[in-house]
Amino acid sequence: MRTKALSALARRxxxxxxxxxxxxxxxxxxxxSLAAGFTDNESxxxxxxxxxxxxxxxxxxxxxxxxxxxSTAGDPRLRERTLKRIEKLDGGSTGYSSDDVxxxxxxxxxxxxxxxxxxxxGDIVLVEDPTYFVYLGILQSHGIRARGVRLTPEGLDIEDLxxxxxxLKRKGELGRVKMLYQVPYFQNPTxxxxxxxxxxxxxxxxxxxxxxxxxxxxxxxxxAYRELRFAGDDVASALAAPKFRARVLYAGTYSKPFATGAxxxxxxxxxxxxTAELRIKGNHDxxxxxxxxxxxxxxxxxxxxxxxxxxxxxxxxxxxxxMTRAIExxxxxxxxWMHPAGGLxxxxxxxxxxxxxxxxxxxxxGLERDVLYVPGELCYxxxxxxxxxxxxxRISFGGxxxxxxxxxxxxxxxxxxxLV
Amino acid sequence: MRTKALSALARRxxxxxxxxxxxxxxxxxxxxSLAAGFTDNESxxxxxxxxxxxxxxxxxxxxxxxxxxxSTAGDPRLRERTLKRIEKLDGGSTGYSSDDVxxxxxxxxxxxxxxxxxxxxGDIVLVEDPTYFVYLGILQSHGIRARGVRLTPEGLDIEDLxxxxxxLKRKGELGRVKMLYQVPYFQNPTxxxxxxxxxxxxxxxxxxxxxxxxxxxxxxxxxAYRELRFAGDDVASALAAPKFRARVLYAGTYSKPFATGAxxxxxxxxxxxxTAELRIKGNHDxxxxxxxxxxxxxxxxxxxxxxxxxxxxxxxxxxxxxMTRAIExxxxxxxxWMHPAGGLxxxxxxxxxxxxxxxxxxxxxGLERDVLYVPGELCYxxxxxxxxxxxxxRISFGGxxxxxxxxxxxxxxxxxxxLV
Numbered sequence: 109m110r111t112k113a114l115s116a117l118a119r120r121x122x123x124x125x126x127x128x129x130x131x132x133x134x135x136x137x138x139x140x141s142l143a144a145g146f147t148d149n150e151s152x153x154x155x156x157x158x159x160x161x162x163x164x165x166x167x168x169x170x171x172x173x174x175x176x177x178x179s180t181a182g183d184p185r186l187r188e189r190t191l192k193r194i195e196k197l198d199g200g201s202t203g204y205s206s207d208d209v210x211x212x213x214x215x216x217x218x219x220x221x222x223x224x225x226x227x228x229x230g231d232i233v234l235v236e237d238p239t240y241f242v243y244l245g246i247l248q249s250h251g252i253r254a255r256g257v258r259l260t261p262e263g264l265d266i267e268d269l270x271x272x273x274x275x276l277k278r279k280g281e282l283g284r285v286k287m288l289y290q291v292p293y294f295q296n297p298t299x300x301x302x303x304x305x306x307x308x309x310x311x312x313x314x315x316x317x318x319x320x321x322x323x324x325x326x327x328x329x330x331x332a333y334r335e336l337r338f339a340g341d342d343v344a345s346a347l348a349a350p351k352f353r354a355r356v357l358y359a360g361t362y363s364k365p366f367a368t369g370a371x372x373x374x375x376x377x378x379x380x381x382x383t384a385e386l387r388i389k390g391n392h393d394x395x396x397x398x399x400x401x402x403x404x405x406x407x408x409x410x411x412x413x414x415x416x417x418x419x420x421x422x423x424x425x426x427x428x429x430x431m432t433r434a435i436e437x438x439x440x441x442x443x444x445w446m447h448p449a450g451g452l453x454x455x456x457x458x459x460x461x462x463x464x465x466x467x468x469x470x471x472x473x474g475l476e477r478d479v480l481y482v483p484g485e486l487c488y489x490x491x492x493x494x495x496x497x498x499x500x501x502r503i504s505f506g507g508x509x510x511x512x513x514x515x516x517x518x519x520x521x522x523x524x525x526x527l528v
Numbered sequence: 529m530r531t532k533a534l535s536a537l538a539r540r541x542x543x544x545x546x547x548x549x550x551x552x553x554x555x556x557x558x559x560x561s562l563a564a565g566f567t568d569n570e571s572x573x574x575x576x577x578x579x580x581x582x583x584x585x586x587x588x589x590x591x592x593x594x595x596x597x598x599s600t601a602g603d604p605r606l607r608e609r610t611l612k613r614i615e616k617l618d619g620g621s622t623g624y625s626s627d628d629v630x631x632x633x634x635x636x637x638x639x640x641x642x643x644x645x646x647x648x649x650g651d652i653v654l655v656e657d658p659t660y661f662v663y664l665g666i667l668q669s670h671g672i673r674a675r676g677v678r679l680t681p682e683g684l685d686i687e688d689l690x691x692x693x694x695x696l697k698r699k700g701e702l703g704r705v706k707m708l709y710q711v712p713y714f715q716n717p718t719x720x721x722x723x724x725x726x727x728x729x730x731x732x733x734x735x736x737x738x739x740x741x742x743x744x745x746x747x748x749x750x751x752a753y754r755e756l757r758f759a760g761d762d763v764a765s766a767l768a769a770p771k772f773r774a775r776v777l778y779a780g781t782y783s784k785p786f787a788t789g790a791x792x793x794x795x796x797x798x799x800x801x802x803t804a805e806l807r808i809k810g811n812h813d814x815x816x817x818x819x820x821x822x823x824x825x826x827x828x829x830x831x832x833x834x835x836x837x838x839x840x841x842x843x844x845x846x847x848x849x850x851m852t853r854a855i856e857x858x859x860x861x862x863x864x865w866m867h868p869a870g871g872l873x874x875x876x877x878x879x880x881x882x883x884x885x886x887x888x889x890x891x892x893x894g895l896e897r898d899v900l901y902v903p904g905e906l907c908y909x910x911x912x913x914x915x916x917x918x919x920x921x922r923i924s925f926g927g928x929x930x931x932x933x934x935x936x937x938x939x940x941x942x943x944x945x946x947l948v
Binding site: 117176179213246286381392 | 532533534535536537538541542543544547550566567569570572573574575577578581582585586587588589591592593594595596597598599600633634636637640644645646647648651662665666669706742743744745746787788789790791800801804807808810811812813814816817818819820822823
């Protein structure tokens with residue numbers, strides 16, 4: 109890009125890895141993509157959406173309202189239902205009211221606006237190590253530093269969080285730390301779910317450092333995959349810890365569990381973040397497209413959402429099993445991975461001596477043989493104190509067709525057996 | 529707001545005037561709002577949208593695709609159709625390709641992202657004086673200075689633009705000037721349309737100052753109301769001036785002409801702005817909700833869009849006439865205003881000695897008598913060199929019911945007759 113006219117933000121916005129990966133997929137029509145993080149076409153609720161929209165767009169006032177501007181915060185009934193859903197998942201009232209719920213164009217928009225609302229260039233956001241790579245791109249574009257905290261299959265490594273906070277305190281940089289960003293349900297990229305106690309332990313620790321920071325330090329809980337559980341029981345969100353009520357920013361979405369083409373996400377936010385988010389959202393777009401909100405509201409009211417969700421969960425359970433069986437059959441035993449209990453991803457780590465990055469033999473041979481994964485290196489924050497881990501693969505069973513999953517895994521397995 | 533944790537952007541984002549006006553409307557159910565800038569409920573294409581979505585959401589691949597993620601730039605067919613539409617309006621090829629078209633969640637999102645892409649805090653954007661007040665809020669939140677250039681019913685006052693540019697050059701601030709923002713069709717708030725020659729004269733002048741600025745200075749042409757013409761002929765956009773091809777950022781929308789609840793806008797952008805916009809848009813939301821794009825695409829393909837647009841134009845012609853007749857009957861003759869040829873607004877200026885601002889007797893008495901307009905003072909950029917004009921009213925015939933328009937105008941007229 110010729111950049112002389114562009115802002116610092118534009119100059120800091122690199123081509124996102126995700127569009128490069130998408131382009132690879134388009135350029136090789138035979139490619140089996142185990143990279144895409146979206147749900148598969150077969151799972152989309154076409155008949156349900158058609159029926160609902162037919163109903164929403166009946167002649168008269170309701171149909172008109174669906175095609176008119178709404179408020180910036182979103183439809184009051186959708187906000188009420190959203191709060192009730194989350195409270196039900198969390199086993200009771202969170203102490204929030206539906207006024208604290210804001211509807212957004214996908215949870216991605218919420219992440220963007222919250223970052224705008226809290227962070228200035230030069231600020232620091234703590235992230236899981238590894239983390240959702242698109243969020244690293246948002247931080248980079250705003251000139252915000254990401255600092256990784258070690259992630260375990262049970263949640264954040266609290267001792268490492270303590271070390272990181274101490275280190276920042278020592279360097280006089282605590283005042284720049286605005287929040288901790290977590291994807292605590294079937295994390296992107298690892299598929300791991302954080303225990304509730306890990307989240308509250310993190311909040312406890314963050315609170316200790318607030319005095320030195322001079323301001324609140326928030327936990328942004330990105331629960332995008334929460335409803336995509338297909339084994340085991342839900343874990344309460346950090347909203348369920350009343351003690352930390354004013355420090356939790358909860359981001360959820362209806363896109364992945366229902367339809368990614370209907371971009372409806374939501375936030376549950378304490379003040380003053382809620383008001384700041386709302387004002388910035390007003391500048392972005394006045395509010396989320398009302399027609400999409402009415403689609404989701406009716407899906408929730410008629411239980412079509414629940415029915416579809418159960419179907420999606422069955423579907424991903426089956427696809428996850430297809431993938432894990434293929435991995436068991438084809439991957440060398442030295443490769444470390446876990447059975448996912450939800451979400452869209454398996455995270456696999458190859459032994460030392462082998463690498464998985466975009467320049468690695470594994471990745472390039474995979475491409476030649478028409479199989480694509482997301483190199484784990486994209487998911488780690490820059491950190492001058494260490495080399496970026498380069499031995500992980502994010503392998504998705506979400507977007508690929510059933511029949512392609514074992515074929516793709518077998519191809520990766522055959523390459524891996526030669527490399528290991 | 530307690531603001532210690534918030535970013536500079538959040539702290540600079542005041543409560544938008546628009547939500548305060550909306551709240552006034554909600555608080556007084558009997559209020560006749562001549563303030564709202566939206567289209568009226570009766571005009572919304574409920575039956576058309578129902579039919580199209582029934583068709584889009586047929587079982588099978590097309591239905592699935594409509595509920596799946598699309599690309600960040602938007603549906604290629606919608607981009608192609610969009611370009612063709614604009615080229616047809618402009619009387620021939622603009623030299624752009626559909627690759628240069630980006631679909632956004634309303635044109636508002638495009639304005640936001642373009643501002644992010646071009647401007648840093650402290651930069652300057654030239655705006656019409658008066659201008660679209662929501663855009664002033666976007667600039668303020670980003671710490672960008674708005675500098676007004678006098679607007680006439682024929683377009684920008686080019687001599688005033690020259691004076692402003694000279695003044696900025698003298699002060700050494702030309703390097704901060706990134707663009708000129710115009711709403712050249714049935715402008716919000718004045719309803720005036722800029723002549724084509726005024727736009728090219730402005731571009732010519734901006735180009736002269738680029739060397740001193742050290743970078744391109746763009747014209748952002750916000751054509752939100754272009755299709756809402758109900759009298760006279762269309763004026764070509766600045767895209768039609770090949771000489772300035774690389775300096776025009778064209779923002780259009782399908783929301784106002786079709787359905788404000790389906791937020792679909794678009795940009796036609798030269799490099800490097802296009803790529804920057806696309807990268808930032810990817811961070812915002814990956815792309816515009818595909819379902820909404822398919823709705824608009826089908827509306828265009830089936831000519832339902834054209835048919836509806838003709839109906840909307842007839843509707844606003846009638847409503848504008850209702851309003852102007854009432855103004856002729858009820859307003860004192862010393863009030864200056866013009867017959868609109870499109871859009872949603874009449875701009876009226878009261879004689880010296882009377883004021884129209886939020887604290888004025890006119891505005892407050894209007895509220896007491898349940899009639900609301902947008903005080904013109906909200907539409908002027910801050911300027912230490914002059915007091916903000918405080919004698920204008922933006923009166924909208926868009927949102928109010930037919931029967932309410934003469935009643936609201938009669939109430940304003942009776943107050944005005946006492947004040948003048």
